[in-house]
Structures are given as structure tokens and as C-alpha cells.
Amino acid sequence: MRTYALSLAAPVGAFVLTVIVSTLALLAFGSNPVEAYGDMLSHASKLETQVDILNRATPFYLSAVAAAIGFRMNLFNIGVEGQYLVAFLFAAQIGGLISLPQVLHILVIMLVAMAVGSLYAGLAGILKTARGVNEVISTIMLNSIAVGGLLAWLQQEWQAEQGEAFTSTTLGTNPIDESGLFPTINGLLEIFTRDIGQGKQLTGMLLIAILVGVLYNLLLNRTRFGFDLRASGINPFAARAGGIPPKRMVLAAMMLSGAVAGLIGVVELADRGKFPPDPIQGLGFQGIAVALLGRNNPGGMAFAALLFAFLDVSSGVLDSTGAASREIAVIMQGVVLLTAVVAYGVANRLRERDEASEAAEALLAEREVVPA
Amino acid sequence: MSAAIELTGITKRFPGVVANDDVNLTVEQGEIHAICGENGAGKSTLMKILYGMQGADEGTMKINGEVVDFTSPTDAIDCGIGMVHQHFMLADQLTVLENVILGAEPTLTGGRLDFKKAETHLREVADEYGLTVDVHQMIETLEVGERQRVEIIKVLYRGAEILILDEPTAVLVPQEVEALFENMRELKASGTTILFIDHKLDEVLKISDSITVLRHGKTVASLKNEGVTAHELAELMVGSELPTPATTSSTVTDEVALRLSGVTVLNEANRPVASNINLAIRKGEIVGIAGVEGNGQGDLVDAIIGTTQISSGTIELLGNDITYESVRKRREAGVAYVPEDRQHEGLLLSSPLWENAALGHQTQAPFGSNWWLNRDGARRQTEAIRQQFDVRTPNIDVAAHALSGGNQQKLIIGRELTSNPDVLIAAHPTRGIDVGAQAAVWDDIRAARRNGLATLLISADLDELIGLSDTIVVILRGEFVATLSPDEVTPRDLGAYMTGAALQNGGVA
Numbered sequence: 103m104r105t106y107a108l109s110l111a112a113p114v115g116a117f118v119l120t121v122i123v124s125t126l127a128l129l130a131f132g133s134n135p136v137e138a139y140g141d142m143l144s145h146a147s148k149l150e151t152q153v154d155i156l157n158r159a160t161p162f163y164l165s166a167v168a169a170a171i172g173f174r175m176n177l178f179n180i181g182v183e184g185q186y187l188v189a190f191l192f193a194a195q196i197g198g199l200i201s202l203p204q205v206l207h208i209l210v211i212m213l214v215a216m217a218v219g220s221l222y223a224g225l226a227g228i229l230k231t232a233r234g235v236n237e238v239i240s241t242i243m244l245n246s247i248a249v250g251g252l253l254a255w256l257q258q259e260w261q262a263e264q265g266e267a268f269t270s271t272t273l274g275t276n277p278i279d280e281s282g283l284f285p286t287i288n289g290l291l292e293i294f295t296r297d298i299g300q301g302k303q304l305t306g307m308l309l310i311a312i313l314v315g316v317l318y319n320l321l322l323n324r325t326r327f328g329f330d331l332r333a334s335g336i337n338p339f340a341a342r343a344g345g346i347p348p349k350r351m352v353l354a355a356m357m358l359s360g361a362v363a364g365l366i367g368v369v370e371l372a373d374r375g376k377f378p379p380d381p382i383q384g385l386g387f388q389g390i391a392v393a394l395l396g397r398n399n400p401g402g403m404a405f406a407a408l409l410f411a412f413l414d415v416s417s418g419v420l421d422s423t424g425a426a427s428r429e430i431a432v433i434m435q436g437v438v439l440l441t442a443v444v445a446y447g448v449a450n451r452l453r454e455r456d457e458a459s460e461a462a463e464a465l466l467a468e469r470e471v472v473p474a
Numbered sequence: 475m476s477a478a479i480e481l482t483g484i485t486k487r488f489p490g491v492v493a494n495d496d497v498n499l500t501v502e503q504g505e506i507h508a509i510c511g512e513n514g515a516g517k518s519t520l521m522k523i524l525y526g527m528q529g530a531d532e533g534t535m536k537i538n539g540e541v542v543d544f545t546s547p548t549d550a551i552d553c554g555i556g557m558v559h560q561h562f563m564l565a566d567q568l569t570v571l572e573n574v575i576l577g578a579e580p581t582l583t584g585g586r587l588d589f590k591k592a593e594t595h596l597r598e599v600a601d602e603y604g605l606t607v608d609v610h611q612m613i614e615t616l617e618v619g620e621r622q623r624v625e626i627i628k629v630l631y632r633g634a635e636i637l638i639l640d641e642p643t644a645v646l647v648p649q650e651v652e653a654l655f656e657n658m659r660e661l662k663a664s665g666t667t668i669l670f671i672d673h674k675l676d677e678v679l680k681i682s683d684s685i686t687v688l689r690h691g692k693t694v695a696s697l698k699n700e701g702v703t704a705h706e707l708a709e710l711m712v713g714s715e716l717p718t719p720a721t722t723s724s725t726v727t728d729e730v731a732l733r734l735s736g737v738t739v740l741n742e743a744n745r746p747v748a749s750n751i752n753l754a755i756r757k758g759e760i761v762g763i764a765g766v767e768g769n770g771q772g773d774l775v776d777a778i779i780g781t782t783q784i785s786s787g788t789i790e791l792l793g794n795d796i797t798y799e800s801v802r803k804r805r806e807a808g809v810a811y812v813p814e815d816r817q818h819e820g821l822l823l824s825s826p827l828w829e830n831a832a833l834g835h836q837t838q839a840p841f842g843s844n845w846w847l848n849r850d851g852a853r854r855q856t857e858a859i860r861q862q863f864d865v866r867t868p869n870i871d872v873a874a875h876a877l878s879g880g881n882q883q884k885l886i887i888g889r890e891l892t893s894n895p896d897v898l899i900a901a902h903p904t905r906g907i908d909v910g911a912q913a914a915v916w917d918d919i920r921a922a923r924r925n926g927l928a929t930l931l932i933s934a935d936l937d938e939l940i941g942l943s944d945t946i947v948v949i950l951r952g953e954f955v956a957t958l959s960p961d962e963v964t965p966r967d968l969g970a971y972m973t974g975a976a977l978q979n980g981g982v983a
């Protein structure tokens with residue numbers, strides 16, 4: 103029971119610390135913390151905001167799982183950002199060219215996104231296995247190729263094509279047919295609540311994200327591949343002596359990570375209906391933070407994704423109420439990351455000491471029963 | 475004069491075990507003091523407490539008569555205590571010099587490292603105690619024996635006056651042990667106090683002035699090394715007889731299980747580290763390789779396991795060519811492996827025991843299949859290993875790092891032998907295992923041999939090598955230079971062959 107309480111102590115401790123630090127920050131900026139928190143919470147208590155939070159948490163979570171797959175084997179895939187952008191682009195382009203019945207259309211789009219993300223990440227994998235290039239460097243490079251190269255070039259091309267007449271709504275790939283958009287699931291949520299207003303739509307990819315989390319858990323803990331992945335991360339030498347092929351694992355982990363990253367493209371595509379000239383950026387990096395906070399644990403990352411999404415979305419209201427600057431969310435996200443690391447460390451220590459004294463007590467009891 | 479070390483009532487608890495239970499220890503100035511005890515008796519834990527790595531839950535420590543309270547090894551080092559661990563703690567990616575000065579870097583003005591001065595000092599220390607190392611070599615390229623030398627130099631470099639050595643001889647061949655003991659005597663003569671752990675009782679009797687025996691975390695005896703016998707010591711430790719490796723009747727068959735033909739292994743610099751090796755091990759046979767660490771036996775093992783590619787020659791397992799097979803294929807085909815360094819190549823230290831038991835066998839029943847990991851099967855098998863091989867642990871869910879060194883080794887032996895292999899590649903299989911458990915492991919290997927296991931045995935323990943092997947080959951600078959019969963060779967002769975002395979003198983008859 104106490105052990106259970108202790109495992110909760112870490113996230114709670116981190117949370118309390120975060121609140122303290124951000125309160126201080128708010129005070130330092132001359133804002134009223136009570137007012138700011140109040141605004142954020144009351145905003146978040148609205149159903150429509152909650153839909154926004156779930157919509158935001160979905161790509162966060164996918165991004166975190168993608169990063170975590172690499173982290174579990176000490177592989178730092180910093181390239182989720184580039185992978186999902188490229189996957190998004192290809193999925194939108196190909197999805198716009200074909201017309202198929204809905205289920206097939208969506209399936210094709212998902213497969214394309216996953217395959218493209220996977221291949222793009224695989225490039226970094228190949229560079230590492232064949233040339234020994236560190237994956238951090240290669241994925242950062244691939245990110246800038248995707249963002250600074252591909253995206254910038256496309257924007258130019260689109261503008262040139264449309265001459266003077268362009269507007270941001272006409273730019274981008276051709277919109278894809280309705281049948282290719284992953285359906286929204288307002289109905290599912292409305293079973294439990296009132297009707298969702300303000301035209302807000304809950305993304306159906308939420309279900310896919312949950313499925314990905316379940317599969318991730320299954321993969322890591324129940325499959326031979328997952329065991330190999332974890333073993334390679336813990337001790338690559340022992341893993342190799344134990345028959346785990348190091349290069350193949352690097353490639354496999356990288357490509358799997360990229361495939362999950364590709365799914366973020368599907369989330370965005372369902373939202374925007376095409377690859378827009380201004381796709382949302384930074385999801386890949388948020389995912390790394392969420393994975394760190396959630397300690398690569400499927401449940402932990404879900405919690406972390408929701409927390410980050412909550413901070414992102416509910417802080418938006420601060421601009422209109424004027425209680426504080428919405429940048430406070432960024433501070434809180436940073437602080438919660440740091441405090442979590444500390445809190446987890448302390449909780450671990452406490453738990454070990456706890457178990458030790460329990461053992462000693464058990465031993466004493468034993469001795470009293472059987473006198474030496 | 476007050477005692478160099480005086481520990482009273484030291485108690486240390488870990489989850490599920492009491493590692494030290496009211497331990498008392500007194501070490502006089504300038505003596506060599508041995509600590510003996512079974513695997514898991516609490517020896518390493520006691521030393522780590524003395525070195526400030528772990529805090530005791532209860533008890534007091536006095537160094538040179540002063541009460542001390544260490545919160546980190548830095549405190550201990552400041553008190554003149556140095557420790558060489560059972561499992562080495564060197565940074566693989568740094569050179570010998572960098573490792574030695576790590577944490578004690580001499581600096582020039584402006585904070586730059588004074589490598590010149592460091593190197594000079596290192597050489598002085600190394601020369602003084604006759605410890606030879608190449609100061610610019612990367613640690614990861616060193617063999618276990620060489621790493622130990624670096625560890626000892628590292629401690630002496632910091633000017634330790636009380637030296638703690640945790641199982642220093644486990645990784646050494648007899649000649650090296652002799653050299654180490656000579657160093658220890660020199661250190662003692664210059665006033666250094668030495669505290670060391672050893673499972674080989676004849677060594678303990680040879681070098682120590684006093685002996686403290688631990689059992690189940692308690693001090694059971696503390697005595698002067700006068701008129702004590704190994705037999706008595708063993709009884710104090712485990713309460714049983716001291717086993718000796720006895721040769722048993724041969725079980726060698728005609729069928730070759732593992733055949734190496736013309737195998738050559740090159741290192742990164744394209745120099746042969748094993749050249750033109752021909753070797754056939756038959757079912758039911760144990761072939762022992764004798765050699766000073768670093769003469770190519772490690773590379774040969776890597777080549778057989780498949781972690782190193784050979785540059786020429788062939789390797790056959792039960793008549794099938796496995797030269798180009800992956801490590802996994804080889805292991806699935808029946809090659810078992812006990813690595814020389816259990817923590818480096820054998821264990822996932824932060825993973826539970828049952829996952830460690832699965833490592834290397836995860837594609838096969840009962841641990842798993844090509845797709846799935848069978849947790850229940852793995853756990854059941856781990857329980858079986860734990861019982862059969864007497865792995866002392868509160869349960870199979872603890873992390874491997876919580877096991878004592880000898881129990882980690884027993885777990886590895888257990889997982890490899892229970893996989894019913896055709897070929898066993900065993901590098902120092904009983905390294906760090908106490909005398910009682912050692913006899914049990916030997917019996918297990920012999921039993922497997924009766925059932926047709928072909929074993930390649932590498933051991934620095936020449937008694938073990940002679941006692942277990944059916945044939946002994948001597949490796950020197952990457953070549954097999956002699957084939958000997960264990961019935962006709964003594965450890966002394968073997969030592970002469972290993973260093974090449976016997977060959978120059980035309981052999982020892």
C-alpha cells in the first residue's frame with residue numbers, strides 16, 4: 103500500500119513543485135497567480151476546451167511514443183519533427199490523387215504516412231549502421247532538410263505557381279476528398295456529455311493514439327522484439343552476446359519510431375484536409391519532452407501528453423482575460439520536466455529504504471519465532 | 475598504536491536481505507588482512523561501506539583511531555583509503571592515463587590538464603610496483619587482467635595508505651598472482667595496510683596476516699594466520715568440506731561437435747590476434763585453453779560465438795558450417811556462452827533476474843519464441859535455475875545488480891547449462907564463486923559432459939583447468955603452441971608453457 107502511495111508521490115511532488123515555481127514566476131512578472139490559475143482552470147472545465155485538449159494531446163502522445171521507442175534502446179531519434187512533416191506531405195499528396203471508398207482511402211493514407219515516416223527515419227538508421235553517423239546529428243539534419251529545405255521550397259513553388267493571386271487558403275496541396283479524412287468522434291464523447299458546441303470536432307485519431315499506446319506496451323513487454331529492444335538499450339554488449347543483432351535493431355527501432363511519427367501526419371491531415379503552407383511545427387520536440395516526463399511508460403506518457411496539452415490549450419485564454427502572459431505555459435512545461443526528474447529520484451530512494459526496513463522487520467520476527 | 479581500521483556493529487539492509495548484520499572488524503596497521511566468506515556473505519558490501527560508497531544503517535567506523543562518517547568515496551580517499559572493486563569501474567572510452575587521473579586531475583594554471591605531469595607520476599607509480607601498462611591505450615581494448623592493473627595503479631596514484639582489493643586474484647593467472655602478492659608484500663613493507671577478499675583459501679593462507687570470516691552477513695571468526703588450515707577456513711565459511719577438482723573417467727566420444735579449421739582473426743589494425751587455429755572438440759570432451767590473458771583466447775571465443783568475424787578458416791558445429799552464421803543462429807543451434815566478464819557481456823544489470831535468465835535464449839522455449847516472450851515460462855525456468863544452482867536472492871524479480879558477484883555468476887552458469895547446449899564456451903566459469911558453489915558448478919559441467927556436451931574451457935585457475943579438462947592446449951601470441959595431457963602436467967609446468975619459458979627450454983618433461 104505504502105509502495106503504491108510512493109509511486110504516486112513522484113508525479114504529485116513534481117506537480118506541487120511546478121505550481122510553486124510558476125507561482126513565483128507569475129509573481130515576478132507582476133501577475134496575479136490565483137487569477138491566472140483560476141482563468142486556466144475555468145477555461146479547461148468547459149467541454150469545448152476539453153475537446154481541444156484531447157485534440158492536442160493526440161499528436162503529443164503519438165510523438166512521445168515515437169521518441170520513446172528509440173529512447174528504450176538508447177537511440178535518440180530527434181527527428182520525429184521531420185518525419186511527420188514529410189509523412190504528412192506525402193500522405194496529403196497521394197491521398198489527394200486517389201479516390202476510394204472511405205475505409206480504403208483512409209487505410210491507404212495511413213499506410214503511406216507510416217511508410218514515408220518510417221523510410222525517412224530509416225535514412226538515419228542506415229547512416230548509423232553503415233557509416234556510424236550518430237543518429238542525433240543525422241536526424242537533426244533530416245529535420246532541417248524537411249523544414250528548411252522541403253517545406254520552404256514548396257512554399258516558394260506554390261506561390262510562384264499562383265502568381266499574385268495567392269492566399270494562404272489556396273496554397274498547399276490539393277484538398278483531399280472527404281472520404282480520406284479520418285472521421286471525428288464527437289458522437290462517442292457525447293454519449294457521456296452534452297452536445298459539443300462551437301463547431302469543435304474531436305479527432306478520431308485519438309482512438310488510434312490509444313491503440314498505439316496499447317500496442318507499444320504489448321510490444322515492449324510481451325514480444326521477443328520488445329525484449330531485444332530493451333536489452334539493447336540496457337547493455338548493448340550483453341545484448342549482442344545474447345544473439346541480438348545490433349545493426350538490425352537500430353534500423354528496426356528507427357523505422358518503427360518513424361512509422362509512429364508518420365501517424366501524426368494523419369492527425370494533422372484529418373484536421374486540415376490538405377498539406378497547408380503552414381503546418382504546425384514543434385510537435386516532434388514536444389513529444390520528446392512528453393516521453394521524458396512520462397518516462398517512456400505508456401500510461402505515464404498519456405498523463406504527460408494530457409498535462410502538456412492542458413497547459414498549451416488552457417493558457418490560450420490568458421491572452422484574452424489578461425491575467426498573465428500565455429508564455430507561462432512554456433515555463434510550466436519546462437519546470438515540470440525538471441522537477442519530475444528530481445522527484446522520481448527521491449521517490450526511488452525512499453522506496454528502497456522502505457523495502458529494506460520491511461525486510462529487516464520480517465527477519466526480526468522470524469528470529470523471535472525460531473530462537474537461535 | 476591504534477588499529478588502522480576498526481568497525482563496530484556495522485549493519486546494512488537491502489530490500490529482502492540483511493547484507494551486514496552487526497559486523498565487527500579490526501585491521502592492524504600495516505597488516506594484510508583477508509576477508510573470506512560464501513557468495514552473498516556481505517564482503518563486498520562491507521568494503522563498500524568502508525569506502526564510503528554505501529552508508530551503513532547502523533554501526534561506527536574508526537580509521538587510525540578517529541571516528542569517521544563517510545558520505546562518499548571522496549571522504550574515504552581523503553582518509554587515505556583506496557579500493558579496487560570486484561567489478562571494474564573504468565570508463566571504456568578513455569585511455570589508461572585519462573582513467574587514472576579522472577577525479578584527481580593535476581592542472582596547469584588556467585585549469586588546463588597537466589598531462590605531462592600526470593603521465594610522469596603514473597609511470598613512477600607503475601614502475602615502483604612493477605605494474606606494466608600502455609598508458610595511452612583505450613580501456614575498451616584491454617583484457618580483464620590489464621584492466622585490474624589499471625585499477626590498482628589508479629588507487630596507488632591517489633596515495634592510498636589503506637588498500638581494499640575485492641577479489642583481486644580472481645582474474646589473474648598464477649604467475650600474475652605471485653607478482654601481485656610480491657607487490658602486496660612491498661606495499662606492506664612500506665607501511666600500507668591491505669584488506670582483501672579472496673575465495674581461494676590457499677592464497678589467503680599464503681599472503682595474509684589475519685583473516686576475518688563472514689557468514690550470512692555476520693562475523694563468525696577473526697583470527698591470526700597461524701596454524702590455520704584451508705580445511706578449517708572452509709568449514710568456518712560454509713560448514714562443509716573443501717572440495718578438490720578430481721579427474722573422473724573420460725567420456726570423450728568420436729563425434730566432433732565443434733571444429734575450427736585454419737581460423738585466423740585480425741584486430742582493427744589488421745594484425746592477427748589468433749592465427750591458423752585448428753581445434754576439434756568432441757562430444758563429451760572438455761578442451762582447456764591455457765594462456766596468459768591477452769594472448770588471443772578472448773578473440774577466439776568471440777569468433778566462435780560470432781561477435782567477431784574471422785578473416786579466414788571455417789567453423790563447424792556438428793558438421794554444419796556456421797562460419798557466416800549470426801550470433802543468434804549459433805546460439806539457437808546449441809552454442810552456450812559464459813563470458814569472461816559477467817557484467818560486461820553477461821547481464822542486464824537493471825533488469826530483473828528472470829529477464830537475465832532469458833537473455834540469449836529468448837527465441838526458444840521456455841523463454842519465448844520468434845515473436846513472443848513467455849513471461850510465465852521464463853519465470854518458471856528462472857526459479858528452477860535459482861534452486862538448482864543455488865542463486866541466493868530474495869526473489870527473481872530483483873534487479874541483477876542486487877545480486878552478489880558470485881551469485882550473478884551462478885545465474886549465468888545456470889542459464890547456459892539449463893539450455894541443454896551441444897557446445898559450451900566457458901570463460902572462467904567459476905570466477906568469483908565460493909569454494910562450495912564451485913564444486914557444485916564443476917559437478918554440473920561434468921554431468922553435462924557425460925551427456926555429450928563439448929566444452930571449450932578458458933580459465934585462469936590452473937587447478938580448475940587441469941582438474942576439468944580432457945585435453946589442454948596452450949595459446950601464446952595467438953597461436954596454439956602445445957597440447958598437453960592434464961594427467962601429466964602440473965600448474966607450475968603449465969605456467970611455464972603459458973609464458974613461453976618452457977618452449978625456449980625445449981619443454982618441461
Ligand SMILES: Nc1ncnc2c1ncn2[C@@H]1O[C@H](COP(=O)(O)OP(=O)(O)OP(=O)(O)O)[C@@H](O)[C@H]1O
Nearest residue numbers: 488493513514515516517518519876877878879880
Ligand atoms: N545494491 C543492492 N541491492 C540489493 N541487495 C544487494 C545490493 N548489494 C548487495 N545486495 C545483497 O547483499 C548481500 C551481500 O552481497 P555482497 O555483494 O556484499 O556479497 P559478497 O560477500 O561480496 O559475495 P560474493 O562473494 O558473491 O561477491 C547479497 O545477498 C546481495 O544480494
Ligand SMILES: [Mg+2]
Nearest residue numbers: 518560878879
Ligand atoms: Mg563480492
